[in-house]
Amino acid sequence: MSKKWQITVPGSTANLGPGFDSIGLSLNLYLDLTVSLADQWEITHVSDHLPQDIVIEEHLIYTIARETAARFNKELPPCRVVMRSELPFARGLGSSAAAIVAAIELANLVCDLQLTTQDKLNISSQIEGHPDNASASVLGGLTISQMDEQGIVDTIPVTDLDASFVVFIPKVELKTSEARKVLPEQFERGYAVRASANANMLAASLIAKDYVRIGRYMESDLFHEPFRSALIPNFDEIHRVAKEAGAYGTALSGAGPTVISIIPPAIGNQFVLTMKKYFPKHEIILTKADHQGISVQVLNDVPA
Ligand code: HSE
Numbered sequence: 001m002s003k004k005w006q007i008t009v010p011g012s013t014a015n016l017g018p019g020f021d022s023i024g025l026s027l028n029l030y031l032d033l034t035v036s037l038a039d040q041w042e043i044t045h046v047s048d049h050l051p052q053d054i055v056i057e058e059h060l061i062y063t064i065a066r067e068t069a070a071r072f073n074k075e076l077p078p079c080r081v082v083m084r085s086e087l088p089f090a091r092g093l094g095s096s097a098a099a100i101v102a103a104i105e106l107a108n109l110v111c112d113l114q115l116t117t118q119d120k121l122n123i124s125s126q127i128e129g130h131p132d133n134a135s136a137s138v139l140g141g142l143t144i145s146q147m148d149e150q151g152i153v154d155t156i157p158v159t160d161l162d163a164s165f166v167v168f169i170p171k172v173e174l175k176t177s178e179a180r181k182v183l184p185e186q187f188e189r190g191y192a193v194r195a196s197a198n199a200n201m202l203a204a205s206l207i208a209k210d211y212v213r214i215g216r217y218m219e220s221d222l223f224h225e226p227f228r229s230a231l232i233p234n235f236d237e238i239h240r241v242a243k244e245a246g247a248y249g250t251a252l253s254g255a256g257p258t259v260i261s262i263i264p265p266a267i268g269n270q271f272v273l274t275m276k277k278y279f280p281k282h283e284i285i286l287t288k289a290d291h292q293g294i295s296v297q298v299l300n301d302v303p304a
Pocket of ligand 1: 014015020021022130132133176179180224254255
């Protein structure tokens with residue numbers, strides 16, 4: 001008999017405007033791995049969102065799981081992995097962070113690494129390079145995080161946001177690495193002060209659950225959106241039409257190209273219907289925050 005696990009990880013949106021590389025929010029769109037020990041490595045994709053040409057040695061799940069095991073001087077045993085995903089690749093919904101978090105958990109389970117939640121936050125954020133998406137995928141909910149120069153993550157969760165989120169996913173991909181190339185290396189001091197004040201006010205508004213201000217400060221980013229907006233289909237129109245239809249505010253989801261609006265839950269279905277009329281080329285999905293973060297289910301033992 002051998003063990004089988006199901007690892008479920010929520011995707012996420014990052015930044016919410018000026019919370020650049022710091023604020024993350026997990027969404028109820030999931031990546032799911034079914035893992036069992038095997039004689040040789042096998043990874044199968046069973047979702048339209050995932051490519052079918054799989055090279056095991058280059059697969060993020062394999063490379064990150066092996067790297068995680070190696071950090072603890074363990075060798076990763078071969079596994080059979082079935083991967084399902086509701087997260088489109090390279091669209092700003094945290095698909096890479098979710099895969100990294102899932103792969104760390106895979107190594108944790110099959111190598112019995114006994115990782116703590118803090119270990120998972122640190123390792124996933126170090127690999128991602130910033131803690132926003134990874135912290136939200138590990139913990140669930142809204143997270144405000146900082147990673148120090150040693151790669152140690154400090155996170156404060158903000159619970160019970162009474163809001164829904166609508167994602168506008170265009171057909172085009174935009175890799176985070178490309179979207180980071182357009183950002184300036186430095187800001188002049190007065191500009192940095194304004195950018196930082198907007199980020200502080202966003203964080204304070206989230207903690208105060210002041211939804212009108214959350215929306216206002218989500219739309220006040222100076223760190224990245226002014227430089228990325230030209231890469232994003234319908235960036236200005238979505239902001240304008242969403243506001244007219246009742247959104248509190250709209251921002252880039254992570255590095256884009258997805259755009260996300262925060263809305264009162266009561267208007268969710270009508271808001272989505274209206275947006276679909278205006279933006280027929282986008283996939284538009286009504287989402288909520290996920291409140292669990294990563295979860296593992298041990299499935300019944302199966303004959304080896
Ligand atoms: N904070 C990151 C960025 C999120 O905006 O580049 C995407 O990984």
